[in-house]
Amino acid sequence: MTSQGRLPSLNSLRAFETVARVLSFSRAAEELHVTKAAIAQQVRILEAEIGALLVERTGRGLRLTEAGMAGLSDLRDGFGLLHRATRAMRESSGGRMLVINSSPSFAASWLVGRIGQFKKTHPDLDVLLDTSSETPDLTGTVDAAIRWGRGDFPGASPTLLFSEHVFPVCSPALLTGEHPIQGPQDLVHHTLLHLEWNPNFATWPDWGVWLTAAGVRNVDTSHGVWFNQMSLALQAAVQGQGVTLSTRAIAADELAAGRLVTPFDTEVSTPFGYYFLCRSDQVAAPKIVAFREWLISEATKSGLVTHTDKV
The missing domain is CATH 1.10.10.10 (Winged helix-like DNA-binding domain superfamily/Winged helix DNA-binding domain)
Structure with a gap:
């Protein structure tokens, strides 16, 4: 040659x-x-x-x-085919591995505490939970992904698991004490915990938006503590450091355990949600169907917004 x-x-x-x-x-x-x-x-x-x-x-x-x-595009496709061929050979010998990618925050706050239940109900499937901040290449080693966004994921088949709604959460200790939180106006006596938001997603509601929805005007939103991850703001709230805005996807377990409470009923809807992503040619694959249906079931049990199939 x-x-x-x-x-x-x-x-x-x-x-x-x-x-x-x-x-x-x-x-x-x-x-x-x-x-x-x-x-x-x-x-x-x-x-x-x-x-x-x-x-x-x-x-x-x-x-x-x-x-x-x-040659980069063809090279990526080639490695994707090699990964898929290797996976097919491995699975044909009896080993079935499901590789799921998720953002670190969602994996830590919601998925990790539940993934063992999927394994119990599907003992024939082994699961590898991979975390990254970027949406993975689904033509490679990753079978499916759970991602947050508006639903526009080029090259993937998305299923909306649940939409995102924003509301305040705090430690139950703040409901009593020197300045007990009984209404939104009481926030004037407490530290607001803020999320330092990505400017690419300018439509995410902040404290100013929530307070307007709640009809409150006397709370200064220019002060407080800022975090670059919602999970960090949530932990500060658990420790009684202040009140933060969160979503049920991130706060579900802390709310269920009683470490956090929702002091008010007002919620602000967003155009975002969590999506299950897979390749279009794998939508009906048995292991993909099994994991997607399990996610939908767990989301429903967690009290999250009911999903809408295939958007």
């Missing part, structure tokens, strides 16, 4: 695909469990075989050259 027809090594192709996806030698090294130097060397080997520069440094990091971009 000529040099032009010979495939480069899988190691160098995998190193380049990972670098191209995360645009960082360091993050690629962490993902592949090798050193940064090893990743850089594999990319150089591939560039030598291809005969072109694939990745170049910029003032802010890395970027792909035109040659690097040219």
